[in-house]
Each structure stands twice: as structure tokens, then as C-alpha cells.
Amino acid sequence: MxxxxxxxxxxxxxxxxxxxxxxxxxxxxxxxxxxxxxxxxxxxxxxxxxxxxxxxxxxxxxxxxxxxxxxxxxxxxxxxxxxxxxxxxxxxxxxxxxxxxxxxxxxxxxxxxxxxxxxxxxxxxxxxxxxxxxxxxxxxxxxNSISVAEHVMMSILALVRNYLPSHQVVLDGGWDIAGCVARSYDVEGMHIGTVAAGRIGTAVLRRLAPFGVHLHYTDRHRLPAEVERELGLNYHPSAADMVPSCDVVTINAPLHPETEGLFGDELIATMKRGAYLINTARARIADRDAVVRALESGQLAGYAGDVWFPQPAPADHPWRTMPHHGMTPHISGxxxxxxxxxxxxxxxxxxxxxxxxxxxxxxxxxxxxxxxxxxxxxxxxxx
Structure with a gap:
């Protein structure tokens, strides 16, 4: 037994x-x-x-x-x-x-x-x-691949439209329209890329396509040509090649030696100023303190996801208090x-x-x- x-x-x-x-x-x-x-x-x-x-x-x-x-x-x-x-x-x-x-x-x-x-x-x-x-x-x-893909979509819209701070205004009894929209943009027309296009990454791309955006991806396994044509995908050989083109980057890769620490100061510095980074994959793909620095400097306009290291995250984890974040406990899947x-x-x-x-x-x-x-x-x- x-x-x-x-x-x-x-x-x-x-x-x-x-x-x-x-x-x-x-x-x-x-x-x-x-x-x-x-x-x-x-x-x-x-x-x-x-x-x-x-x-x-x-x-x-x-x-x-x-x-x-x-x-x-x-x-x-x-x-x-x-x-x-x-x-x-x-x-x-x-x-x-x-x-x-x-x-x-x-x-x-x-x-x-x-x-x-x-x-x-x-x-x-x-x-x-x-x-x-x-x-x-x-x-x-x-x-739970589709569950996570839906969470990615929610996170992108919440960050770009400045949803969470705007909701907080209502909870606090206020009506600061100007303050809410001062960081609110449309997703339409943006360039959005996924690091990895497996089950979750491809599901995200399919859900983004109707939003009228430009789609990018990088993956160790290139998607079939018919899928690239169907979704209008732009393939990049590496994350370093892709991220300078993107207004939003979503990480959907497994954690392994090739991805650990990928989004550190060096790679984030090549992203557009004011880009958004979504990470529902694994926390250690992004350098914890580099993310905080990028949000504080304005290099990143927002960071969201629900993966931490370790899990559960300690009460003093800096991602709990960094500016312009949309973090949740690990619930996406x-x-x-x-x-x-x-x-x-x-x-x-x-x-x-x-x-x-x-x-x-x-x-x-x-x-x-x-x-x-x-x-x-x-x-x-x-x-």
C-alpha cells in the first residue's frame, strides 16, 4: 500500500x-x-x-x-x-x-x-x-492553461486602463476622474509580445487578436506558419530581440536555467519607457529588485502577475508595496x-x-x- x-x-x-x-x-x-x-x-x-x-x-x-x-x-x-x-x-x-x-x-x-x-x-x-x-x-x-491566459488578459487591461487605482477611488468615497485617467491608455494599437508561445502563450495571443493590437512572440519552438498568418504574429529569435518593440510584454515560459533572471536591469533597460510587464509564469524569471527599480524610475509603467518567490511571499516582500503594480497571490490557475x-x-x-x-x-x-x-x-x- x-x-x-x-x-x-x-x-x-x-x-x-x-x-x-x-x-x-x-x-x-x-x-x-x-x-x-x-x-x-x-x-x-x-x-x-x-x-x-x-x-x-x-x-x-x-x-x-x-x-x-x-x-x-x-x-x-x-x-x-x-x-x-x-x-x-x-x-x-x-x-x-x-x-x-x-x-x-x-x-x-x-x-x-x-x-x-x-x-x-x-x-x-x-x-x-x-x-x-x-x-x-x-x-x-x-x-489550467486557459485559466492563466484569462488572468493575463485581466492583468493587461487592469494595468493599461489604470483600473485598480480607479476602483480604489470609489472605495475611498472619491470622484477623482482626472487622477484616474492620468495613467489610463487604450490597448488598441499597442505592440504586445509573449515570451514563450506554448499552451498559455498561444491562448493569450488568440485572446489578444480581436483587440486590434500588433502581436509578437519568441519561443524555442517556432509556431507553424499557418498560425503565424492566422494571428498576424511577428516572430523574434529571442526575448532580447523582441522586447524593444513592445508596449506590453507577458511572460509565459517555464522556469529553467535559460529563463531564470531573464528580466533583470539589462533587459528591462531595453524595453520602451513606460512598457508594462506581466508575469504569471514564475517569479524568478524576473529579478525582484530590478522590477522595483524599473517601476520607481518609470522605465516600467506597471508590473502585474501572481507569482512570487518564495511562496507564500513574506509580509515585507517589496513587490507588495512597489508602485503601479497589480499583484495577486498565486491564484491565476x-x-x-x-x-x-x-x-x-x-x-x-x-x-x-x-x-x-x-x-x-x-x-x-x-x-x-x-x-x-x-x-x-x-x-x-x-x-
Missing amino acids: AKVLCVLYDDPSGGRPRSYARDDLPRLDGYPGGQTLPTPSGVDFTPGELLGSVSGELGLRPFLEAAGHTLVVTSDKEAVLDRELADADVVISQPFWPAYLTADRIAGARNLKLAITAGIGSDHVDLDAAIAHGVTVAEVTYC SSLSAQARYAAGTREILESWLTGTPIRDEYLIVDSGALAGTGAHSYSVTR
Whole structure:
């Protein structure tokens, strides 16, 4: 029997919801491009309920305990994680509340065979160490890609239109129209570029196209010519080549050695003065203090996103108080809609692993001592 350790974020400060704003979720028939939705044998939850917090348990307890397995659920990413990891066979966590599986932790986890990301983005796992120790790493690819793309769209519009400060004027009882519009512009006609055009980046480009903007992208894998023609895309061989042309840049790349620290003082200095930077990918792709300096100097007109390092961010993290930001806690991919998909996908992965059947190739990041599936396409390792 397996021991499954699940590290999830805390319940809401007011307790688990007794009711929800909506009674149901829209029905999806599949993902763009034809990938099917998660296909577990069944689920033990109601779609649209809170599943990603500790009381939600990703809906896994009835399934696992009925088969004789042990499920341990915690929000403690330090003492409890270290104690329970020692003999865990499987670790599950979310990018929004990552259990950082460092090389030391993986080396000390004598039974660890599978690390699952309930969501997308497995950079909280030391992939080199997972490869070295034969740990399979899997994530629920595509489950919340559109959720994140929608958050990117919201962030762009909120920054460019100066929405958040304007809303605050209303909350404060004011009516300062001139003050609100003094930093408000139209998105129409702007040049907008994405760093990476995978599932999320391409979804952002498709949603931006009707806004009458000029679209740019850079990616290690160039998109098909027909997609470039359809969306009117301008391809650039690197971020350094692309960003001087853009009024808005959105980062949609995985974190790996080639992207870590990419947006530092040097690259930001080449951007248009007054450009906007959106980062819903990973915080360490942008240099923390370089972003603060750029906002304070006016080189950047705004920065938004929901990714931090570490997570949760400390109370004194400078991104909480820097000017002209639209930061949120890491929520972009954890809508109630997305939770239903990534909970179902997590169960599908567990069902495959527990029965010894192959895990979907698109879910795999590391397998059999090497990058595999989506991991081989998206990540690089240093070993």
C-alpha cells in the first residue's frame, strides 16, 4: 500500500465556504488542439467546490482509503513536510503552494517514487535530483492553461486602463476622474509580445487578436506558419530581440536555467519607457529588485502577475508595496473551474501509477531517469 503526502494551501480565513457564488460549471468538451480532459475512473467531489485547500483534499481521500492507501494532507511546507516525506511514496502539491522538493529532500525520501503537480509547472521539484533518484514527475498539463491566459488578459487591461487605482477611488468615497485617467491608455494599437508561445502563450495571443493590437512572440519552438498568418504574429529569435518593440510584454515560459533572471536591469533597460510587464509564469524569471527599480524610475509603467518567490511571499516582500503594480497571490490557475480539472487529472495520474499502467505522455515531466513527455519539450536540466 502507498503513502500519499498532499501539501495544499490553507482553508479560507473565514472557514470552508458553506455555499458558492454559482451552482454549476460550464461544460467543456476538450482542450484547444484536441487534448482530452482528465479521464479518471470517477471523482469523489462536486465540480465547482473548493478542492485545492486542505479541507478539499483534491477529493482524493475516499478513493485512496477505499483501496487501502494512506493519505496525509497538510499545509505545512517545512516541519510536517520533512517528517512525512521520509516514508512517502507519492508527494502532491500545487504551484500556488509548492512543496519545494529540493535535492536534499529527494535524497532523504527513501520511498519516494512519484511527485505530482496538481496544476502545471514543476519547477518546485529539483528535476536533476528526480532524474538521479528515479523519481517520476508528472503534472496535469493544460488543466489550467486557459485559466492563466484569462488572468493575463485581466492583468493587461487592469494595468493599461489604470483600473485598480480607479476602483480604489470609489472605495475611498472619491470622484477623482482626472487622477484616474492620468495613467489610463487604450490597448488598441499597442505592440504586445509573449515570451514563450506554448499552451498559455498561444491562448493569450488568440485572446489578444480581436483587440486590434500588433502581436509578437519568441519561443524555442517556432509556431507553424499557418498560425503565424492566422494571428498576424511577428516572430523574434529571442526575448532580447523582441522586447524593444513592445508596449506590453507577458511572460509565459517555464522556469529553467535559460529563463531564470531573464528580466533583470539589462533587459528591462531595453524595453520602451513606460512598457508594462506581466508575469504569471514564475517569479524568478524576473529579478525582484530590478522590477522595483524599473517601476520607481518609470522605465516600467506597471508590473502585474501572481507569482512570487518564495511562496507564500513574506509580509515585507517589496513587490507588495512597489508602485503601479497589480499583484495577486498565486491564484491565476486555481479558479474553482481549474480545480475541478486538476483534481480529476491528479486522480487520473494516481490511478495509472497505482495500477502500473502508463501515465499519459503529455502529463510526464520526468520518467525513467530522463526528461519525458511535456518535460522534454519544455524544460532543460543542468546535469
